[in-house]
Amino acid sequence: MHTAAPQLTMGKVSVTLAPITMTHAEGPMPDGTKGQVWGAMHSAPTAIPGGLSGTAAGEHVRQLRLAIKPEYGGRSDFYTGTLSLRFRVLSPLLSRGCTIGAGAPVDFQLKRSGPSEWLSQDPPLIKFSAYDDTFAAPAAENCGPLTAPLNRRLGLPASSGNLMSYDATYTFRTYDQLPTA
Template sequence: MRTLRGAALAALAMIGLATTASADPVPTFDFADCPTIPEAADPAQWRCEVLMSNGTVKFGAIAEQPSGAMRLTFAEGQLDGQYAQVFGALRAEPTRVPGGLVGGEDRNPLLRMDIQIEYAGYADFLSVGDQMGEQHLKLRVISPLLPNTCTIGSDEDPIRFKPVRTSGPDVISTNPRVLRFTIEDKTFAVPRAQGCGVLNRLVDKRFGLPAPAGTNAITFTTLVGLKSYQQS
């Protein structure tokens, strides 16, 4: 386990710079994916954090489109006098790709295509200023004509998402404590598709892959809910 301070913890340290609690409705946070903390950890010094994000994604030949709602869960606290973190889960909704598998046609059910953000084996939420760590992602490509192994990026060759905070944190609620901020990354590269069988080249052509750094972007607005392990 790496010793590090989570994004939400850094955000809390900046509360004095944030806006006061707003009248915006507070969503219901699902803490079911909170991970088990180390046996040696003091539950009073640990909390589970749930990040609920919505935004846009653009890469390669694909124009900016909705990313699909995403929920990311992790725990952070102190272990042996240092900050530590345990990853929980990343869950995202599929989102339709306009134009479908071949471009310009998504009315035919066989040619419809979705993408879905998935975790690719690594997450570091250490924040330094507005730099908010690094998460490795991959995109599941979903279509009736593609095998369920078809992805853009993989655990071995991921999309290296290094978000930068562009606004916030704003305090949405103090009881329960909920924060909001926006993040973006326009620096990542996107690798070729893999696991798509005989349609690998078609998927690469459709998405314009590989897509070099500077041609892609992810933007999220994120709400953060917090729960102490002492409450669990």
């Protein structure tokens, strides 16, 4: 299991995302190949400063609020640093299906920023940092009549200038430490 609070710059948006927690298993298979099993991902919405208009203020602040929530995009490979995410876009004025990466998720190819650091041996707790500054950010889709203004507000699609800094900690148990059923 690992937890991170990534910093994300995507188009015109720069935020520190609410903590993301992922569970997965990885390790050698009986034949010596590497194996992985995806578990789950949990996160909460992160408010976008300035809201839907970019300058939300006054009596309409509640209606103009805007947030994004990362969701698992269907691909992960923690051996290579590959991770796909979708970003649900949330606002009272947008359709419920409004998503960045709805048709094809945002694909990250995370590169380590330095070596991992053991914070504790018992329980095992390891800290690592990674980043991707090469990913393309697609336009938001399925947002209803505000799709075009929303994409202008967010600066999407954005083929360059994007960055995800991923500082995380993780812990693990080996299979021989798991309780028997």
